[in-house]
Amino acid sequence: MTPQDFIAKWGAPGGVPGPAYALNEEQGAQSHFLDLCELLGVPKPGSSEGYRFEEKSTVIGGKTGYADVFMRGVFAWENKAPGKNLDTALKQLLTYSLALSNPPILVVSDRLTIRIHTQFTGHPSATHEVRIAEMDQPANLALLRRIWTAPESFKPQQTNRDITEAAAQSFAALAEGLRQRGATPGESIASQQQRANQVAHFLTQCLFCFFAEDVGLLPGRMFERLVNNKQATPERLTQGLTQLFGTMQSGGLYGVDDIPWFNGGLFQTIAVPPLSAPDLTELRRAADLNWSAIDVSIFGTLFERGLDPAKRSQLGAHYTDPATIERLIDPVIRRPLLQKWELIAQQIQALAAKIAKKGDRHYRAAHALFITWLDELKNYRALDPACGSGNFLYLALKCLKDVEHHSHLQAAELGLDREADLVTGPHNVLGIELNEYAAELARVTVWIGELQWRLAHGYEFKTNPVLDTLEHIECRDALLVNIFTPPRTNPVHRTQCQRQLGRAPMWSSATRRFWATAK
Template sequence: MSERVEQIEAFVAYAKTLKGDEKGEAQVFCDRLFQAFGHEGYKEAGAELESRVKKASGKGVNFADLIWKPRVLIEMKKSSEKLHLHYQQAFDYWLNAVPNRPRYVVLCNFKEFWIYDFDKQLNEPVDVVRLQDLPARYTALNFLFPDNPDPLFGNDREEVSRVAASKVAQLFRSMVARGIPREQAQRFVLQAVVAMFAEDIDMMPAGTTLRLVQDCLEHGQNSYDVFGGLFLQMNNKAAAQGGRYKGVPYFNGGLFATVQPIELTTDELELLGKKDEGAAWQNWAKINPAIFGTIFQQSMDKGERHAFGAHFTHEADIQRIVGPTIVRPWRERIDAAKTMAELLEIRKALLNFRVLDPACGSGNFLYVAYREMVRLEIKLMARLDKEFSWKTVQKQAQATSLISPRQFFGVERDSFGVELTKVTLMLAKKLALDEAADVLERDQIELPLAEDEALPLDNLDGNILCRDALLSDWPEVDTIIGNPPYQSKNKAQQEFGRAYLNKIRSVFPEIDGRADYCVYWFRKAHDQLKQGQRAGLVGTNTIRQNYSRISGLDYIAKHNGTITEAVSTMPWSGDAVVHVSIVNWVKGEDDGKKRLYIQSGNDPAGGWDYKDLDEINTSLSFSTDVSQAQRINANAEKGGCYQGQTHGHKGFLPEPAEAKAMIKASKANAKVLFPFLIADDFLGAVDKLECRYVIDFQTRDLLQAKAFKRPFEHLEKTVLPTRKEAAKKEKDRNKEALDADPEAKVNKHHENFLKRWWLMSYAREDLMQTLAPLSRYIVCARVTHRPIFEFVSTAIHPNDALSVFALEDDYSFGILQSGIHWEWFINRCSTLKADFRYTSDTVFDSFPWPQEPSADAVRLVAKRAVEVRQLRSKLKVKHHLSLRELYRAIEGPGEHALKKAHKLLDEAVRGAYGMSKKADVLETLLELNETVVAAEADGKQVVGPGIPPSASKLKNLVTTDKLTISPTSWANNAPVKT
């Protein structure tokens, strides 16, 4: 530790000898800085000087002074430079420093280090460290050390917000636990939150709340009286002239219109006032309103530590909506204005601009939008002062009153979220005024700010509405932003109930019932927009796929909508463990390039890329848009791709020992007990696999099934009770729906399961009948990062985690395992979080097979397919690896035998299609899809999956390798030609 300090002290001494010349000394300053933090120099650490970064406009490049991915970007300025003036430049550099965007950004003028963590805190530095303080404060730059310890920041608003939210949430939980009505407890804590904020941001005398708590804890005062008195005074238009509430002004008649005092326990008072720990001891001026509400709301009903694990939406992610939809269009208007009259007209429009979040939660999107619009106004007014002087302008413009919270509207079903949003926006006004005053003073701009704007707080009861946004009218506004609820179609009925779903679908009958819940918001938002208005929403990443895309983004595109900026898919920073797409669009045309971001992997800080396109397709893809490819009957009707069997209850899967005991008790039981294969069995196993079993009575009726005594009794004991209970719950839900609407559609899903409770939920009889005459079939995991195909013996039953192909020839295997099919797969499939999902209706049914392959081409594809499997089997044994591990190895750089084998297979498959080496795979397949679909429409025969007619006379296209079953375990036999 002392050696580190000595090195940093030496660096500080050296840095003080520099003149602070950005051009001549920035590079040596950075090199010595890296040496001070334990490197031989910046170059040896792997950093780059004058690193190229695409411009935000997409045209040309900028040069960042230093980038060390994925750690830090350093931008140097001369010693006399005001660093705040370069915030936007630093942010733009960071935003476009992809892939592997650095986590931290440092602005430095040789005298100060302004440290930013944009993923965590967008608005201001997480710390500012003076050069002379670096030996004592170097831990703020810990990320510069080779071992990368966690940095310790002095202005980490996230940490302060978590601590404060945790204490207030504990107070709420304690009051509710001892019988205080929930609504009363909520109002009390919100009033206390406003009071603690107010005293730390100079809206009422400092320490007011803390003194009241101490009066109760140390002097025996009654909290019922003192807090009740405070809140009543905050609703009194006449300020107190004396006593303990002297100087407490009038706040408003909204939040404080109802005051219901509560007598707090000693423990509850300590949650507020325990020295250095209580909520009132926290510096509420450092609380981040953009995240506080979410942390608090999520913590109220969770465990004590939940505030420290609770997820919230990072401001950087909110800016992916607010920036393109609100800030950038206004900034472009301001920058394009040439005259004072134009600027004043823009300001007038800005002061009348109304924003809606129809699923506002606790108000974080609205807060960020409010703050950014205030900054836009200050930018506009500063330009007026600079170019025309305020004395000239003031005859035509009123004092700078700033954007009003009354321009912001929200809809939310949760009543407490509504109240949190109101509080957030009320406080935003004071914070915005303070920020504006600081900017004007700092930049020496003479603009008059209207006085007494912060109080009283605006009453936003008419702006933030407690109702169901999908079943009610929305306020008339100019733009729509937000993050609608996440709910897949599969869970919606369980979560919302059948009656509610029926209501929603009756209001939106044109939306496919298989679309995700967020699609309704996209659809309604677009219908709400007027020509030229913009919207930006977050949706599950299925918004770009299948039924959700068709009902959502396709609808927008076909109804005069233009996507202006989007993120294809990324892990969301909010509470839901979900991958999302972010879409910004305008109703009408939009000139210029449109930016599409795509992220690979699960790390928000890395793996990013973007392109500036003439048009963003509704699949949100860089590639040729194949979303419009159509179903090919030769694929779908032949039944080439199936979903495996869905057992539906773990009772159908007896333990291996129990299954063997059943067979031992009666050999006849082997007719209904089968080996059962799941995806991980063949992907994750290195050696032999333990056999798992499934009870499958296939098409047998109740009496026929009962003849197999042991298996039947096992299901009767394990499955039957569960199915009775599920059917009862379904019946109750249906009654609720029918009571609301006698004509409502109801679900008899579990009722039908109960009628045939001894059978698997979906035994896939058509699949099993199709497989019966085959010697083997092909499988791949339905949810996978990369589809890996394998042959399986028909003695083994496939689980529904598998996509099953009723094909036994090596040619078909080669087509499916090729990179050509993979390209189609990743551009046509749906996803589950970050993984792709192989489905018949999206991938297989539309995939065009080679239509005129020669016999030699077919033979070569089959040969290369066998070689791939032979090599896989050999490498598995030699290196003791699973199939999954083998394929992960070929995804990275470097030579690999399996990579070469796949390259040869791809060349063979291209030959079967008549596709040149340079031909674009997706363009070729999309054209072929259109040709095949058109041919079918004309009644012509087309070539589907399986051995094509041109190779019907070829022999040796069906080899014998496959996953087979021995009496006690799986075995993967090496491929052998027959």
């Protein structure tokens, strides 16, 4: 098949629909894909193990979905009829990919446009698009062919860590400039600290706004448009930011846009410092970054060093990498929970073998076992008594969500309906931190980590509010009050979980460990 043949059959060259143009989604999905394979000279489904049409998966809410085409470890593909919403198709495919081991390439097509989305671990997502009218261009054919012949070539060179380090450097320069420009001769140390706190809080609000708009929580790239408004004076921008933060605090209209209720405490205090032309330049530079791809596992540490004047000299210093933290999380949280789940899964499997129809007593018993397991995950608590800027808390939360995700998939394979949503969330992690900058960043780290995880796994963002209040990440000295004596030296201790878990052992950052508790 030549490009011209393909365009004439599936497109509408010159406004004249081809013979296959009017086929509905079901009629056209497989024949379109087979013609595309013919055009590109690549293998067709069924030619190798793990490469097939109609890959079944159980998705959120107990429904069954099908990826139109699936090549294990490479791509999942969703075809729609002409004119259908490809953003909705991507969301649908992302939901299916939960049970497909998350292939690194997701492709959606309405037969008039083929859109390639990448999701390589540790790299920002990238999008490539080819329209049917451009299918006669060799470069576009080569791009599509690479999905089969060189999928790794779609991996972006920049990593999430690169983006996070660049963002931290940008905000460090902005924080330093704001602190210096607000200084007055003979200013007291208390006044300097107050101004530094105001600057840090304002920039923390800004960085969350950059992230929120890059994941679609703020409509129409609102924050970027606001800081990029070349007609706005620093005074007008200060006013605009104050109004936006106030709207995010409680939700409502900002201009013609409807802003969600964010809550969480991040926008409880609003005090935008006076901005200058250099500040606007730095904010605009920061707006160009892909904030949806920041690496949450190192984000808190890097931003703490930039926002806290006492730690600015450490900005380029070494930080504890996620792999080191995982050496604590794996034996303390992941392995014990997975071992317990495997025992429960065996009981569910035994009951599932006896199920005659959905809803019978064996099904109800299996479902009750699963709900009891979910209740245990919901009530699980991981405490870091010297949590810093939240790197440990985020990775502990991610571990819990990964364990729950794994159990949902296995329960679905055993015949149980998928639950509508997850039970794990920010409430599962508790933190105590003496440094005010770090404590606030720990909360933001957990918020962003939760939102990133939901986005990557096909779950809707929660609303009303978007952010849970994180009062259980406290800014105080863990050694001030001896509420209870820590139990045996085993790092996992199960007891009644109180809001304050008491005195922490004097662990160094290198030997910090979790007290993980469950109600």
